[in-house]
Amino acid sequence: MAVFKPENVEDFFEIGEVLGSGHFGQVRQVRERATGTCWAGKFLKIRKIACSRLGVDRSSVEREVEILQTLRHPNIVTLKDVFESRAEVVLILELVSGAELFDFIAEKDNLLESEAIEFMKQILEGLGFMHSKNIAHFDLKPENIMLSDKVSPNPNIKLIDFGLAHCFHQGEEYRSSSGTPQYIAPEVINSEPLSTASDMWSIGVITYILLSGLSPFQGETDEDTLKNVIAMKYEFFERYFSTTSSMAKDFILKLLVKNPKDRMTAEECLLHPWIKPITRKQVANRNRSSINMKNFKKFNARRKWKMSFNMVLMCNRLVQLKLLYKGRSDPDPLQVRPLYSTQIRAHSHLAFVPCPSTIH
Ligand code: ATP
Numbered sequence: 001m002a003v004f005k006p007e008n009v010e011d012f013f014e015i016g017e018v019l020g021s022g023h024f025g026q027v028r029q030v031r032e033r034a035t036g037t038c039w040a041g042k043f044l045k046i047r048k049i050a051c052s053r054l055g056v057d058r059s060s061v062e063r064e065v066e067i068l069q070t071l072r073h074p075n076i077v078t079l080k081d082v083f084e085s086r087a088e089v090v091l092i093l094e095l096v097s098g099a100e101l102f103d104f105i106a107e108k109d110n111l112l113e114s115e116a117i118e119f120m121k122q123i124l125e126g127l128g129f130m131h132s133k134n135i136a137h138f139d140l141k142p143e144n145i146m147l148s149d150k151v152s153p154n155p156n157i158k159l160i161d162f163g164l165a166h167c168f169h170q171g172e173e174y175r176s177s178s179g180t181p182q183y184i185a186p187e188v189i190n191s192e193p194l195s196t197a198s199d200m201w202s203i204g205v206i207t208y209i210l211l212s213g214l215s216p217f218q219g220e221t222d223e224d225t226l227k228n229v230i231a232m233k234y235e236f237f238e239r240y241f242s243t244t245s246s247m248a249k250d251f252i253l254k255l256l257v258k259n260p261k262d263r264m265t266a267e268e269c270l271l272h273p274w275i276k277p278i279t280r281k282q283v284a285n286r287n288r289s290s291i292n293m294k295n296f297k298k299f300n301a302r303r304k305w306k307m308s309f310n311m312v313l314m315c316n317r318l319v320q321l322k323l324l325y326k327g328r329s330d331p332d333p334l335q336v337r338p339l340y341s342t343q344i345r346a347h348s349h350l351a352f353v354p355c356p357s358t359i360h
Contacts, residue, residue, distance in 0.1 A: 075126030098147030122157035128266035140202035197260035204255025213295025245289035
């Protein structure tokens with residue numbers, strides 16, 4: 001069992017700027033008073049009443065902490081400590097100071113497949129390590145793939161956000177309906193028993209986007225997206241994949257497979273010729289092929305815009321709740337689960353986000 005320290009986190013850490021926000025709280029830079037070292041503090045509001053929609057279950061936080069404690073790998077964020085007060089738990093995490101991988105790539109003028117593969121390799125190594133411990137992430141998406149730092153020309157991948165991760169025990173059947181429609185595997189939507197193979201589907205989607213700037217199953221609404229996933233409705237449009245190697249397409253084809261048992265594992269991916277070429281011809285193919293940077297930049301701009309839109313929506317909702325709860329002694333409105341839950345069923349009301357014409 002993970003130890004949650006009952007001490008006040010502020011006695012040990014100075015709380016600094018906000019680094020990001022999630023469903024149940026904020027992530028802030030914190031500075032260790034004793035050493036001056038900077039970390040990331042993930043502040044999670046804990047649900048006080050079992051049936052309440054406010055905050056996160058303590059048991060979910062315990063699960064996230066136990067999983068993070070199991071995972072020590074250069075491509076996975078490290079957990080240092082956990083503090084607990086009456087209303088919140090604070091995870092002290094390794095500070096990941098680089099950008100999201102997609103933002104880093106979108107800054108470039110062009111990128112060869114061979115360069116993109118160096119990042120893919122690290123993602124697969126982190127994932128392979130998790131899977132070897134029977135742990136699945138279940139929320140792989142561009143927002144959760146970050147880079148270690150801003151300064152080095154070749155920063156390392158760091159996988160973050162283990163809030164939906166699950167450790168499989170022998171003979172256990174696990175189902176979940178959580179995730180993000182664009183990246184979710186068909187077995188999640190169909191409420192079938194899950195395995196680490198669901199992460200491999202998400203890797204297929206992420207690779208497809210990385211190469212083309214197109215999201216394979218994205219529909220007008222979340223419902224449409226989920227329908228497209230179930231129908232396996234995707235193809236490699238020549239217009240978007242004209243600079244993509246056939247090996248890269250083969251890599252994706254072996255991941256976007258309906259039956260989870262037929263998908264490549266992370267280990268198998270690392271041996272696929274697109275990642276680990278054997279012949280000279282394969283090496284040359286990777287160096288000749290590049291990602292569709294023009295469209296990738298457009299995709300990333302739209303993605304960031306949607307994230308900001310969702311954040312505004314969430315803030316508006318908090319303001320409304322504050323007004324609603326004004327004068328009442330019960331729930332603290334700031335602990336209310338924000339509007340955009342990752343539960344796929346609750347996603348639909350956010351479905352169509354109009355983007356400004358400038359980034360169309
Ligand atoms: P979600 O609602 O997406 O499930 P969450 O509540 O589980 O999110 P995280 O995804 O872990 O929270 O963190 C939210 C954001 O905070 C991230 O998108 C990232 O920008 C930032 N962040 C998280 N962990 C770190 C870290 N270790 N170092 C730097 N920034 C971080």
